[in-house]
Amino acid sequence: MLYALKFAGRYLTASKAQTALLVVGVAVGVFIFIFTSALIGGLAEFILSRTAGDMSHVTIEAEATDPALLITPPGTVLLVQEPSTETPELRAAISFLPLIEALPEVKAVSPQITGAGFLRRGTQVSQVSIIGLEPGRESAILDLDGYLVQGDARLRTGAVVLGRSLVEDMGLSLGQTVQLQSTDGIDAALTLTGIYQIGSGGGPDRRMAYVSLSTARTLFAMPQGVSRIEIKLFDIYAADGAALRIEGLTGLAAKSWTEDGAQLLEALKAQAQTGYFLKTFAMITIIIGVASALLLSTYRRRPEIGIMRAMGASRNFVVAVFVLQGALIGVMGGLLGAGVGYLALLPFPTREAFRSGTLPMDITQGSYDLAIILTVIGAVAASILPARAAARVDPVTAIGQ
Amino acid sequence: MMLLGVSDLVKTFGEGDTATHVLRGLNLTLEKGQMAALLGPSGSGKSTLLTILGTLMQPTSGTHQMLGVDLTIASDAELTQFRNRHIGFVFQFHNLLPDFTALENVIFPTAIREGRETAAARTRGKELLTRMGLAGRINFASTKLSGGQKQRVAVARALMNAPELVLADEPTGNLDRASALQVMELIGQINRDEGTTFLISTHDEKIAATCSRQIVVGDGRVTG
Ligand SMILES: Nc1ncnc2c1ncn2[C@@H]1O[C@H](COP(=O)(O)OP(=O)(O)OP(=O)(O)O)[C@@H](O)[C@H]1O
Ligand SMILES: [Mg+2]
Numbered sequence: 216m217l218y219a220l221k222f223a224g225r226y227l228t229a230s231k232a233q234t235a236l237l238v239v240g241v242a243v244g245v246f247i248f249i250f251t252s253a254l255i256g257g258l259a260e261f262i263l264s265r266t267a268g269d270m271s272h273v274t275i276e277a278e279a280t281d282p283a284l285l286i287t288p289p290g291t292v293l294l295v296q297e298p299s300t301e302t303p304e305l306r307a308a309i310s311f312l313p314l315i316e317a318l319p320e321v322k323a324v325s326p327q328i329t330g331a332g333f334l335r336r337g338t339q340v341s342q343v344s345i346i347g348l349e350p351g352r353e354s355a356i357l358d359l360d361g362y363l364v365q366g367d368a369r370l371r372t373g374a375v376v377l378g379r380s381l382v383e384d385m386g387l388s389l390g391q392t393v394q395l396q397s398t399d400g401i402d403a404a405l406t407l408t409g410i411y412q413i414g415s416g417g418g419p420d421r422r423m424a425y426v427s428l429s430t431a432r433t434l435f436a437m438p439q440g441v442s443r444i445e446i447k448l449f450d451i452y453a454a455d456g457a458a459l460r461i462e463g464l465t466g467l468a469a470k471s472w473t474e475d476g477a478q479l480l481e482a483l484k485a486q487a488q489t490g491y492f493l494k495t496f497a498m499i500t501i502i503i504g505v506a507s508a509l510l511l512s513t514y515r516r517r518p519e520i521g522i523m524r525a526m527g528a529s530r531n532f533v534v535a536v537f538v539l540q541g542a543l544i545g546v547m548g549g550l551l552g553a554g555v556g557y558l559a560l561l562p563f564p565t566r567e568a569f570r571s572g573t574l575p576m577d578i579t580q581g582s583y584d585l586a587i588i589l590t591v592i593g594a595v596a597a598s599i600l601p602a603r604a605a606a607r608v609d610p611v612t613a614i615g616q
Numbered sequence: 617m618m619l620l621g622v623s624d625l626v627k628t629f630g631e632g633d634t635a636t637h638v639l640r641g642l643n644l645t646l647e648k649g650q651m652a653a654l655l656g657p658s659g660s661g662k663s664t665l666l667t668i669l670g671t672l673m674q675p676t677s678g679t680h681q682m683l684g685v686d687l688t689i690a691s692d693a694e695l696t697q698f699r700n701r702h703i704g705f706v707f708q709f710h711n712l713l714p715d716f717t718a719l720e721n722v723i724f725p726t727a728i729r730e731g732r733e734t735a736a737a738r739t740r741g742k743e744l745l746t747r748m749g750l751a752g753r754i755n756f757a758s759t760k761l762s763g764g765q766k767q768r769v770a771v772a773r774a775l776m777n778a779p780e781l782v783l784a785d786e787p788t789g790n791l792d793r794a795s796a797l798q799v800m801e802l803i804g805q806i807n808r809d810e811g812t813t814f815l816i817s818t819h820d821e822k823i824a825a826t827c828s829r830q831i832v833v834g835d836g837r838v839t840g
Contacts, residue, residue, distance in 0.1 A: 218732050229715040519713050525672055526725045526773070527700020529693065610672045614707055615663070 219532055223539035226512065237508045238548045244501040245552025245590050246559070248494050249581040253560050255490035256580025259483050263451060266479060269357045269413075271325075271445035272454045275467045277305045306440040311465040315446060318464075320457050322449045323355035326441040328431035334377075334424060335394040339385050343424040345397065347431020356445045359411060359425060365389055366409035370427040376409035378420030395424065397434040405430065501548070501590055502597040505541055509601035513537060513608075520605050521613025530606040537605050541598025542591060549587035549594075556581055619780055619813050620669065621645040625678035626836075627664055638664045639675070640836030646815060648780065651807045653824035654817040656833035662817040663785050665833065669815065670703055670783045671695040683780065700729055704774030704812075706784035711770040712758040718745060718769045719754045725776045737776075744772035748802055764795030768802065775806060784816040788823055800826045 227234045309326065316324045328347035333340050353368050354360040360368040364379060366389050375395060377387070387393065387407055396402045405426065413419050432438060444467075448457055451472070458471040473480055513520070520533055563576035627639040638661040646652060654662050667673040668680065671687055680687045683702060690698065704725075712721045720733070723741040727733045745754050748768040753761060761769065767787055774782045784803075788796035800823055806812055816827065824830050832840040 216731070218727055221733075225715045518709075522707075522711065522713060523724070523728070524696070525670070525699065525705050525707075526728065527696055527777075528728045529696050532728060611667050614709075 216535060219535035220539050222536040223543055226516070226536070227540055227543060233508070234544070237504065237544055238551060240504045241501050241544060241548025241590060241594065242552035242555060244497045244504070245549050245586050246556045248497040248586045248589070249553060249556035249583060250559070250576075251490050251493045251497070252582040252586070253556075253563075253576045253578060253580050254574060255486055256582075257563075257575040257577030258486060260577055260580070261575035262479075262483065262486075266476075270472060270476075271356050272448045272451055272472050273446040273458045273461060274470050274472075275305065275308060275444040275446070275461070275465070276470065277308075277442050304437055304440045304442060305444065305467065308441060308444055308465070308467055309439070311467065312444070314464060315444070315461055318457070318460065320448050320450065320453050321446055323352070323447040325349065325352045325355040325445045325447075326428070326443075327445060328428060328435055328437055328442045330397055330399075330431075330435050330442065332395055332397040332424070332434065334381070334385070335396065336385055336387065336391075341381060341385060341421075343381070343395075344422050345395065345424050345426060345431060345434060347426050347428045347434075349428045353425070356447050359409075362411040362413050363409055364412045366407070368409050368411075370425060370430075371408070372427050372429045373403075373405055374408040374427065374430075375405040376411060376425040377407060378423060379410050379412040380420040381422075381424075382407070382410050384421070395426070395434065399435055401434050401436060403430060403434055498589060498593050501545075502593045505544055505594045505597035506600055508544075509537055509541060509598050510604065512540070513601045513605040516605070517608050517613040520608045521610035524608065524610040525614065533606040533608075534602040537602035538595055538598045541594040541596075541602075545591035545594025546587075549590035552590070553581075553583045553587055556586075557583065617648045619646050619648045619650075620680075620682035622669070622675075622680050623678060625665075625668065625680070626676045627661070627668065627673075628676045638836060639668075639678075641678070642833070642837050644831065644838055646781070646813055648813055649807070649811040650829055651804065651814045651827045652816070652829040652831055653827035654815055654831050654833065655819075655821075655824055656839075658819070660833045661836060662833055666783045666785050666815065666817060669781075670705060671699050700725055701777060702779050702781060704777070704779040704782040706767065706770045706774050706782065706787040708786040708789045712761075712766055712773075714757075714759050716758060717755050718750060718758055718761065718765075721758050721769055722773045722776055724773060729777070741772070741776065744775055745769065747806075748772045749798075762795075764791050764798065767791060767795075767799050771799065771803060771806075775810075775812065778810070779812070781813045781815070784814065786817055786819070788818065788820065793822075796820070796823060797826075 312324060312326060315321060326349055330345050332343055332345045334343045348370055350370050353370055359376065366376070368376060370376065375393065389407055389410065391407050392404050393407060394402060395405050411420070426434070446461070448454060454471040454473055458469040461467070461469040523533065557578070560576055560578040560581060563578060564573060565578070621644070623643045625639050625642040629636040629638060642665065654665070656662050668675050674688065685698065687695065687698065713724070719738065719741050722744055723733055723737040726737040726740070730737070742754055745751065748771060750765060750768055753765060758766065758769065770787070788799055791799065803814055803816070804826060807814055818824055830840070831838055
């Protein structure tokens with residue numbers, strides 16, 4: 216084996232330019248592999264952080280109570296229910312919070328009171344969704360702090376944080392007082408303490424009014440309990456299992472984001488598939504390149520192979536010489552491609568600093584080790600056919616040429 | 617003492633109308649220590665006979681024995697090993713591995729057997745090269761040697777594993793008269809000193825005259 220390695224090395228150094236070209240070719244394949252990995256991985260990360268990253272992974276929501284029938288008379292019952300203005304409520308849920316928070320897969324928990332209302336200033340009125348968050352957990356699910364462009368994300372009692380579009384529409388400015396009225400008909404005078412902007416401003420910026428949990432209690436006349444609990448996990452893909460576990464643990468209906476986020480999930484899967492596709496092609500290119508170069512080399516070296524066989528070299532020795540050439544090319548090309556790939560990814564912003572407009576390359580998701588291992592395996596596999604062709608060389612015809 | 621023997625050796629290339637009957641029942645024995653020249657017109661089957669004797673090719677029919685071993689029934693792996701230990705080759709062309717030095721070429725038969733280049737092999741390789749008058753060319757790249765030097769390296773390599781038989785197919789065919797005689801002189805010395813058996817094909821009567829026995833092939837048989 217060691218002796219075969221000497222031959223493999225000698226053959227590769229004998230035609231330096233050709234070997235260099237081959238190694239560079241393999242390195243390009245590895246580079247594409249790594250670039251694709253980093254791009255697809257980074258893109259998934261980016262999309263998740265921009266969508267699923269800001270959303271609840273598992274949500275416990277109070278269900279609107281069905282009208283209770285105390286008596287069940289025979290025959291058909293016509294039930295007329297007065298429209299309920301009451302916000303559905305999770306009374307017992309609060310006591311489960313520490314339990315849910317203690318689960319290992321749970322990253323953050325946010326109890327909320329949500330409902331609809333009207334924002335009023337002078338004669339102007341806007342319909343808004345009111346979200347009551349617990350002070351200290353404002354950024355547990357949606358990174359409110361991260362989207363803040365003015366003021367403070369901290370939700371004190373009597374404070375409201377609004378989106379920039381809404382603020383501009385209504386001509387508001389920081390520190391001013393606005394009237395917020397819930398659909399329950401309760402009014403509160405709140406001070407605008409923070410202005411956020413999500414993305415380019417639009418939907419959520421115009422709709423969402425963030426207040427403290429205690430303000431929301433007043434607005435929705437809900438002295439205890441909450442209307443929903445949002446849970447964020449460390450691994451977004453573990454949401455289905457976590458939802459089941461939380462349901463089993465608490466008896467509350469817990470809903471995974473995948474129930475509504477199927478499209479996003481599909482998109483991410485399709486994107487990952489595109490990545491596999493590109494990576495497979497990079498590998499096929501490497502294999503074809505190595506195989507054709509080595510096949511050419513076995514043809515060129517037929518007389519020598521004949522001499523070696525005549526001198527008593529076994530077929531296995533000849534196979535080893537060519538397979539080891541493949542392995543060496545794989546190792547060199549793999550290391551070169553991975554090194555250059557890493558260097559090429561260095562200038563891209565880190566995962567935390569992704570900005571829209573730039574490629575969200577994630578240098579940590581380059582799959583360097585996988586790229587190198589697959590390349591070596593691929594190069595070895597590619598060398599098997601030429602190696603076997605070399606081992607089958609008939610010494611008589613090869614020497615007689 | 618008999619080193620090898622072939623009897624009723626037949627070699628036919630191809631089949632039917634295009635069949636070439638090269639050897640047609642050839643009989644030959646070589647004694648240990650002989651230095652024999654193999655003569656015959658071009659196309660008479662000298663190279664074919666040498667490749668069969670060298671176990672690089674199987675005869676169509678007939679027996680082939682060497683050192684008491686029936687070589688017509690051995691497997692490829694067995695023949696490879698047999699060649700490595702008992703037979704040395706010198707060819708007319710393509711003799712040396714071009715990417716290796718003279719010494720690396722010479723010790724190849726031993727290194728392939730031992731799996732690596734040992735110090736003992738290097739010592740013997742240098743001795744053989746010195747004996748071939750190539751002490752100053754030991755670490756030369758084989759491509760930088762002259763034709764005569766190359767053939768002397770090839771002779772040294774053929775002797776590396778101290779084989780009982782060395783088969784040489786027109787070893788001097790590419791050399792000028794002086795180099796050819798020098799190579800034959802060295803082969804003669806080895807033959808006398810170590811008792812190695814040589815079978816050398818040649819078209820050159822003068823070269824053949826340096827051998828102790830002349831074997832002539834014609835019409836697929838030994839004719840003299
Ligand atoms: N592989 C082969 N297939 C078909 N015919 C072959 C093959 N090898 C040799 N022959 C034929 O066998 C005959 C003998 O060839 P061989 O090479 O043994 O002759 P030779 O005596 O060595 O000739 P020379 O002196 O020219 O080297 C030739 O007619 C040649 O064409
Ligand atoms: Mg010939």
